[in-house]
Amino acid sequence: MKEEKVRIKARLTEEENQKLEHNSALCGLSQSEYVRQLCRGIRPKPKPPEVFWQMMSELYQIHSALRECGKYEPSAFGICTEIEQLVLDLQEVI
Known part of the structure; x- marks a missing residue:
């Protein structure tokens, strides 16, 4: 069964946005997937070099x-x- 996705909006400071971009890129994830994993209690790990x-x-x-x-x-x-x-x-x- 396909779950319906809900769009959320959040306001971040420039510093918070840069940190989100940086952390999601380190993990090789989109910002959306990075946040989803955090919401599920998963701490995404950076991709190995x-x-x-x-x-x-x-x-x-x-x-x-x-x-x-x-x-x-x-x-x-x-x-x-x-x-x-x-x-x-x-x-x-x-």
């Missing part, structure tokens, strides 16, 4: 290569487990 995704891609590649090495050197699986935990920790922080 591109370098974060590059690092994650490299970790996935290393993990994949080590899994292949695990066929010949079982100790590589221990390093894989450490990388998996690192990825989970990074995802939780971001």
Whole structure:
């Protein structure tokens, strides 16, 4: 069932407006979606920088290569487990 949207109007100071624009842009959200999430009790998080995704891609590649090495050197699986935990920790922080 589609919920009917209600238009609201709010007056902000120039400083408040700039802060809303800045915070919503950091999160990669429109101002409307940013406010909706706040109303639902969700604190939007800033989008990670591109370098974060590059690092994650490299970790996935290393993990994949080590899994292949695990066929010949079982100790590589221990390093894989450490990388998996690192990825989970990074995802939780971001």
